[in-house]
Amino acid sequence: MKIRNKLTLLFTAMIAALMIAFALFVYYTYDQYRKDEYYRRIHQQAITKANLLFDTKVDSSTLQVIYKSSNDVLFQDEMAIYDTDFNLIYHDAAEIDKVKETRSMIDEILKKKEIMFEANNLQIVGFLYTHGGKxxxxxxxxxxxPGLAKLANLRFTLITALISAIVIIFIAGRFFSKQALQPVSNLVDNVNEITVTNLDLRVNEGNGKDEIAELAVTFNQMLNRLERSFNAQKDFVSNISHELRTPLAAMIGELDLAAAKDRSEEEYKHVINLLRNDAQKLVRLINGLLNLAKANYDEINITLRDVRLDEILLDARHDIITSNKDYKINLSFEKEIENDDFISIHGNEYLLKVAFMNLMENGCKFSGDKSCNVIINYYKDKTVVRISDNGIGIAEEDISKIFTPFYRGKNKKYAEGYGIGMSLCNRIIHLHKGEIYVSSEVNKGTTFTIELPHV
Known part of the structure; x- marks a missing residue:
């Protein structure tokens, strides 16, 4: 059953139950009031007739004739008078005797002074009456x-009103449930339009305040993650197929050239060295692509913990210097560290190390003296790392594109690369809720400033 139908039935049932309870309360309250009022009326009529009998000395037969022939409401009750010994003194219609008095009934009246009950659709009252000292x-x-007729009319009115109200409530409930769930229907329609070819579409978030809007916002956030993941995979496949083609083609060409005719041992060694260099380039490219793919994962899929930036920078410096003996990296603190938390962040140690290694290697690679400076500083809410060099710098028109994957600027002739490193650094820093800035001047050097929130 659809939620709209469930809501309609639930709403109708709840309101109908309340209305039925109210109608029953009204009906039974009125019925009790009618009975109590009629008991008092019968009691008063009986006293009036008894007074006529005892005070005005009206003949019993006359009262009986009046009872049998009159349609006056005052004389519609059947009355009987007994003494305390259960001797009948007067009866309106002894041959009918609707009450069927018994000795036990008389005793009960003597004991309780008054009783009231119903029998055979009659309301009956019995009470102790004193006259002339007896x-x-x-x-x-x-x-x-008349009261029962009014009660029947009230019952008919209540039943008719209840049925009419329930029908109206059902129709209104169906209308309002449809209106209330219309955003859900719109959401379903929007979702059905989203396919793998148009993951950029988003569902309408409505007023942004109610639960449906929260659902739409959550769904859009999920689509954002899916789109990033899908685009990352698509870009990775596209990039790796494009970038791997060149070194593989070169290796195949060198092998074909070597196999074209017999060559000397020196020539074969030369070809092997060329292949080895191409294979190393291929390994570096694959490692860069794999790191880029990992950095493009959603944050929730990456393990984060509290790490110290100075330790990561020292590890990165050690690995670079070990691999490149001619590189020099100077690491220093701009001011004394008062608290370890000032240089600790919540992040992924491996990815941060990859980012800093790329920045340090670039600084050394494009500097004439193969050196760069790394300075650590901190503020109230963030830790700052500046990596600077005195190298060839970056052209102004290249700075805006430096973080674009596989983009290489005018300085590409000075060093080999694939344009992966800077885009990888940018993605890793933003993955850690940080920012990276670059300032450069041609032939004077470049400075990368990384700001990361500390714990």
Missing amino acids: NYIITAAAKDK
């Missing part, structure tokens, strides 16, 4: 025809 027992019975 006690009498009076019973009276009557059927509240």
